[in-house]
Amino acid sequence: MTRYNPGREERDRRELAEAVAAARAELARVDAKAGIALSVSGGAFSILTATAALATSLPTLARVVLIVAAVLTAAASTAALWALRPTLPRHAGTGVLGAARVGTARGLLAGLADTPERERLAADVVCLSRLARTKYRRLRIAVDALIAAVAVVLIALVVLLATLPQV
Incomplete structure (x- = not known):
């Protein structure tokens, strides 16, 4: 049986609050990177589609690669x-979203009274x-697609240079 240790509870609460703040900061970072x-x-995309559509004098292969x-x-x-x-979130959510799902001030207060702060903070961290x-995984897909697009543009340039008349 574990004994009640107020110092440990306070330390856990503080560490969990810091973890919540760190997770919120990571969300802000990933949103900025995704932007x-x-x-x-x-x-x-705008440049590539305009070039592929308007540059009719490009070789067909180069236009296909640009597309x-x-x-x-x-x-x-x-x-x-x-x-x-x-x-x-499908369930309670965190912060303001969690409070919005409760519906009433009385319900919010009851939920706060029923759930220890450490437990709420731990749920927020998770x-x-x-x-x-999840956001970082999606961002990685975006960056990988951009890297592939750059490689394909380089292929288009090689095709274009290979088909230019020799001077």
């Missing part, structure tokens, strides 16, 4: 948007950490 990925992929690169940048944009998409991990 940058979306900007880059959206701009690249493939445009598709990859569209996939990167989609993955970045997917990372930025708000995800509402929920926020899972959300951050």
Whole structure:
């Protein structure tokens, strides 16, 4: 049987509160990174599609490769948007979202009284950490698609240079 240790409980509460803050900071970081990925992929998509559509004098193979690169940048944009998409927890949620699900002030107070703070903080850490991990996975897909698009654009350049008349 474990004995009640107020010092340990306070230390656990403090560490859990720090972990919640760290998880929220990670969510802010991944959202900022996904926003940058979306900007880059959206701009690249615009340039690639315009070039593929308007540069009719390009060799067919080069245009096809540019279209493939445009598709990859569209996939990167989609993955970045997917990372930025708000995800509402199916159950209680954390912070304001959790309070919104309760419905009444009395219900919120009852829930706070029934659940020890350490338990609430631990649940917040788990929920926020899972959300951050999911967002980072989606961001990685976006970055991988952008890297593939850059490689495909390089292939298009090689094709273009190979088909230019020799001077």
